[in-house]
Each structure stands twice: as C-alpha cells, then as structure tokens.
Amino acid sequence: MAGRLAAAPGVLFVMFLLVVLFAVLRPVFLSLPNLIDIGLQSAILLIIAIPQTMIILSEGIDISSGAVLSLCGVVLAMVLVAGGPVHLAFLAALATAVGFGAFNGALICLVGMPAFVVTLGSLGMAEGIAEILTDGNVVVGLPNGFEAFYSAKPLGVPVPILIAALVYLVAHVILYHTRFGTYVFAIGGNREALMLSGVPARWYHIGIYALGGGFIAIASLLLTARMNSGHPTVAIGMEFDAIAAVALGGTSFERGQGWLLGTLLGVLAIGILRNGLDLLMVPSSLQGVSVGILVIVTMLIDRRGARVS
Amino acid sequence: MEPAETTAGQAARGANAGPTSPLLELAGISKRFPGVRALEGVSLEIRAGEVHIVVGENGAGKSTLMKILYGAHHADEGTIRFQDRPVTIASPADARRLGIAVIFQEFSLVPFLSAAENIFLGREFRGPIPGTVDRRRAIREARTLLRSLGFDLDPTIPVHRLGVAEQQLVEIAKALSQKARILVMDEPTAALSERECAHLFRIVRRLRDEGVAIVYITHRLMEVMVLGDRITVLRDGRKVAELTPKETTPDDLVRLMVGRPVKAAFERRARFQPGEVALEIRNLRAPSGLEDINLTVHAREIVGLAGLVGAGRTELARAIFGADPISAGEVRVFGRPAEETPSECVRQGIALIPEKRKEEGLALIRSVQDNLLMSALWRLFPRGWLRPRTAEAAARDMVDRLRVATPSLARPVRVLSGGTQQKVVVGKWLSAGCRLFLFDEPTRGIDVGAKAEIFRLIEDLAERGAAVLLISSEFSEIVQVADRTYVMYDGRITGHLTAAELSEEALLRLAVSHE
Secondary structure, rough: HHHHHHHHHHHHHHHHHHHHHHHHHHHHHOOOOHHHHHHHHHHHHHHHHHHHHHHHOOOOOOOOOHHHHHHHHHHHHHHOOOOOOOOHHHHHHHHHHHHHHHHHHHHHHHHHHOOOHHHHHHHHHHHHHHHHOOOOOOEEEHHHHHHHOOOOOHHHHHHHHHHHHHHHHHHHEEEHHHHHHHHHHHHHHHHHHHHHHHOOOHHHHHHHHHHHHHHHHHHHHHHHHHHEEEEOOOOOHHHHHHHHHHHHOOOOOOOOOOHHHHHHHHHHHHHHHHHHHOOOOHHHHHHHHHHHHHHHHHHHHHHHHHHHH | OOOOOOOHHHHOOOOOOOOOOOEEEEEEEEEOOOEHHHHHEEEEEEEOOOEEEEEOOOOOHHHHHHHHHOOOOOOOEEEEEEEOOOOOOOHHEEEEHHHHEOOOOOOOOOOEEEHHHHOOOOOOOEEEOOOOHHHHHHHHHHHHHEEEOOOOOOOOOEEEHHHHHHHHHHHHHHHHOOOOOEEEEOOOOOOHHHHHHHHHHHHHEEEEEEEOOEEEEEOOHHHHHHHEEEEEEEEEOOOEEEOOHHHHHHHHHHHHHOOOOOOOOOOOOOOOOOOOEEEEEEEEEOOOEEEEEEEEOOOOEEEEEOOOOOOOOHHHHHHHHOOOOEEEEEEEOEEEOOOOOOHHHHHEEEEEEEOHHHHOOOOOOOOOOHHHHOOOOHOOOOOOOOOOHHHHHHHHHHHHHOOOOOOOOOEEEEHOOHHEEEHHHHHHHHHHOOOOOEEEEEOOOOOOHHHHHHHHHHHHHHOOEEEEEEEEEOOHHHHHHOOOOOOEEOOOOEEEOOOOOOOOOHHHHHOOOOO
C-alpha cells in the first residue's frame, strides 16, 4: 500500500492539500454550489488542455491556443450578430481553429520548424486578426438564446460541465482506443519508428494539430456563451494554464510519456487553486504566481521517485 | 492483406539451398550522395532458406544497401527483381508489401507504448467501430508470438522498462508478425551478451530452416563463420567478394574488408615495470549493484575489465569516477581517498572515456581546439580570463602529441572519423592533467583500421606513465592490449588473469562462471 502511495502522481497530493487547506480556511469551499463553480471554471480549460496534451505527447507545444480561442470567439460572435444561424457560426469558428492547427502542423511537420516558434508566430497572427476584425472592441448584441444555452441544466448538470465531460470521453476513446491515438504516443516516442512501420507519420502529426483546432472551436462556443460577447483578447494567457495543467498531470515533454487523466487532474488542481484564492480574496495577479508555484512543487514531488530508480 | 507464407513449406532446407532462383535480386545498384559514392554497382541475391551475411567496415555501404532494401533510399542505378519480376521499392510500405522486414541496429521501438502495441504498430487489429483498435487481440497475439520465440514476456509492459535483449526480442517479434519472407538484420548482436547472442542465433537458424530469407549485416567475424550460408563482402561501396564460410577464413575476410594486409594480432609492446599504485579499490559496494570489489591498477599498466554486457563494468567505472554513489568500501587514487564528484575526480587526475563518446564525451559542433581544452580551462586559465594564444598553443601541443588527424584546430569534431574523435576525447583529459584513464568500450562502432590506432593510443598512454583501466566486451581486444585482466559477473569480480593466463577461452569461462 505504501508502495502504491509512493507511485501516486504528485498532482493528487497537492490537490488533497489544497482541498484541506481551503476547506479549513473557508468552509463554503466544500458546498455544492461552489464545487459546481469549480467545474464551470474548469470546463473551458479542460477542453483546450486536452489537445495540448496530445500535442505535448507528440513532443510539440502549442502556445497559440489562447489567442486562437479568442479569435474563434470573435468570429463566432460576429457571425451570430450578423444574423447567421448557430451552426454556421460554429462552422466558421471551426474552420478558423482547424485552419490555424493545420497551418501550425504543416510548418512543424513538413517544413520541420520548431513548434514553439511556429505557434509563437500563430499567436501573434491570431491576436492581430482578432484586433483587426473588432477594432479592439467587444462584439456584443448576441441573440438571447445563446446565453441561455450556457446556463441550461439538463438533468441538473450545467451544460458546460456536460460538454466538457463528453469531450473528455471522446478524447479518451481517441487516445486509447484508436489507431490515431496509438500514433500520437508513437510520434512523440519515436516518429522514425512509426515511419519505418509504413505509417504516413507526418500526416498523422499534422492531424494532431488540426484535431486540436476542433477542440478549440468547441471551447470557443462555451466561452462566447459565457461572456455573451466576443472579446478579442479574453482567452490570451489561457494556453499557460493549459500547458501547466498538462505538466501538472505528469505528462512529459519528451518521448511520448503521459496520460490524459493526469491532464484532467491538473485542470481540476488549477481550478481548485484559483477558486480557493478567489474565496480568500487574493488578487488575480497573485493567482498566476500561485499556479506557477503549484506546477513547480508538483514537479518536485513527481521527481522524488525518478531519482531513486 | 499480407503475402501468405507460401515459401515456408516449399523452401529448400538448411545451408545447401541448391540452385533455386533468388527470392530477391539486386543488380548493379549504385547510390551517390553529394560528395560520396556510397554504392557502386553492387549486386546481391537473396534466397529463401539462406542466411546471407553482408560484412564490411564502417562506411563500406552496408547501411545504404539496407536502406535501399526497405525503401528509405532509392538507388540511382540498378534493378531490383522480386521472384523474377522487376519491382520498385519506393517506401517502407512497399518493402513491407513484398514481405521485407527490417530489424534495425538502433531500436525502432516507441518507449512508452507496450510491447504488443510496438509489435503491431502500423498494422493494428481493427476494433468493432471504424478507427478503433482491438487491444485485447493485440495482447493475445503478441503473447503467442513471443512464446513461439521461446520467451514468456508480458506484452503489456511499456518497452522502456525492458532490457536491451528483451527489446531486441520485441523487434524480432515485430518483424515476424509481418509474416516476413525476407528478414534484414542490422548488427543485431551489437547490444547483446554472449548468451543472448547464442539464443538469437538459434532463432535465426530456425527461421532460416522455415524458409525465411535472412540478410544479416555484421562486422563480427565469429558470427559470419558460425551463421552464414553465403557471405558478401563490401568495401568502399563495392562488392569485393561473394563466398561461403567453407571457402574462407577470418583472416582472409579481414583482408578483403580492409583491402590491405593487417597484422593478425596487435603486437604486444615491451613491458615497462609497473609504477606506483594509481587506483586501489577495497571491498567496494554500490547501490548500482556492485558487491565486494577489490582491484588495483598501477601506473604504466593496462588493466582489462572483461565481462558480459550488464556485468557491472560500466557501473564500476562510474563509481570510481564519482558519477554514481558508493555505499561501502574504499577507493584510493594515487594514494589518496578518491573524491566524490566527477569534477573533483578530474582534478584528482581521473578521466572517464564513456562508451557513448558522441553524446557524453564531445561537443560535436565545436572545434577540435574547444573540445581539447574543455576540461583544461580551469587549469590553463585559473582566473577565468581566456588568452587565445595560450589556448591555441596548448591545443596545438596536444594535437602533435596524439597525432590527431585534423587539417586545422578550428575543424568541428563532427566531421572527423571515429578513431580521431576518440583521440580528441583522450586529448581533452590529457590536457586536464589526468593520469588514470577509464576507457569504456573505446572501440565500439569503430572500424578495423581505426581500432589499431586506438590500441596504439592506449599503449602510448601507458608508456608515458598513465594507468589505464580498459572495459571491453570484445575479449580478443583485451587479450591483445591488456597486461592483466579482471573479469566481472553480476556486479562482482569473479576472476583475475595475468598476461600469461590471458586467452579468449579463459575470459569467456570466467565471464559466464556462475551460470
């Protein structure tokens, strides 16, 4: 049993400590409405942390996802404000996000540029395009039903949590029960080996980034509904939390080592931390610092086993 | 889906394949790279039920030939015929369609996927829903396959947790699962111990008897003689001979590979009296698995450290060098207790020349001079300011002393030959003032010609007063170079042989003593 505990991921320890800490300091922390709040706050982050996990598993990184998410939100909102139906608006956002994903993937996999540099470029472009489209203003005047969609509670479960859970399930099936998922691990572990096995590895590699766009489009739907507007810079910086969640979950940045459940735990840990700090009235600038500390502490806990073996 | 195993039953058995037509025939294959002529008019006939060995020095064109076989390179000239029909092999997928499977020297496994997933990578069993995979079936089939190879390995274990030999097995299982009719093996024993090699040979022979055509690339002459039905010798991109083991001797093969006569054994130098005690180890124990190690090395002496891969030799070298902790016992260097970290050990005069010289011993893109002085900067410039002229003079001195074959000090070491790179590594430690050299497999991946050069370098070091501990898995090498030898097995020293007692047979006996 002690052995099992020693092998447990560090993120479980820190989650446990945070829950105890906040529950003691602010008993309201453990109330059902607050727990649902944590779920609501974590839903969008989970949806963009999932493709980030796949990308990091393939030894890449996507620092553009926050900016692309903002842009998708703007596109979505503009189509709706112009009177377009929801499915058309979603398709426009989907095309935007998948376009950026495929663009990133092509430069990384076909041209061989480093993922960090490529997605840094995309970050700038997405941010710039969002500014140009909106003149720096918030897109308002969305149809009424849209916000209602966000706050609906079929069977008592808020829609965002429902969607996030569904997306997680789909991602789990993709990663662990499909050929594509096997190749995600293989690309990070040894892309050469995959190619030598007769698999068109580079197309799958691009596919990882393109698929990531699909997830971002879904996230933009929730984000726009939550804000009831399209905001050109709202999600910038969210890629930081997404990457932090993946790292917290114990996914390595090398060799295709990692797991999706870890990312879910990482997202929840960040959600718990931010929620608890909100309850304690800690200003948001300090929250960023805390997330950084959380990542590093968890990494240190996770390393304890690595040194022995 | 895959070609059926039609040849298995009909194929001629054993070594005398008889006048069947070749399964795969390469004719007049040429391949050029910018500035290099990798292959020039090479022909190769691959027959079912035959082990065709391709030998040659590094750079002879073995790897290029293999890459053409599986479609990673395309020949500039020449034809490939499969069962008398002309074919093109444009990609690994084409090669696979023809039933060609390759076992690579550098393992082509994905570390965090399971053995089963690796074996069926690219050929996953389809699950009930399109796009999904049937993992249970993969595990079941992988287990059957591994058992048929005589191994009870759990196919759900991620391969990064497996040992080298087990990984090799996964590679073989992967190739076999493709129902390969032609199996290409690139130096498959490079990382295996003698016992594992013996097992591999059994598997190779069995596959051959089942009618598989095997192309076996190696530079170990013993394997050529024991395993080969037909031998092709490559030199400088050309085929210089095709023969059978009965028609040739190891000496002849070396002559064919090198193209010039080489001395059968490297002449032993006239011995000096050993000097002071350079390294003394008493009752050493370490968490890395070392137990009760006692060992002495004198100045001017070359002491061998033989054993199979995994016997603990590298671990011992790392413990001496302070790279790994020790839990009990004593290490004394030049009469004083050894320091505990590598940087202190270097200052004490210990040098470790690691097996992976490119990764651990050299900064490949940096110049000869930078590499030579890397460990000596603290000695040459104790105040931290560099003086270019002093640096250049020190590097020049070392190049002359070791006869490093480089046109200039500014040449990046990446472009130098393996033997010359090894000299730069040694020069790096010499200029740091080291007097005790721990060599870990110094000739791995180095061709025959450069080996002699490295032996000379080691002997030269000893003659100039250095103490040398030489780790090697190639027993012939130790017999040639060492003054006396310790043999390790399973973390312990199981034997000691003086120069008079030293022979390959004696080494082998001690190295497997506890079987």
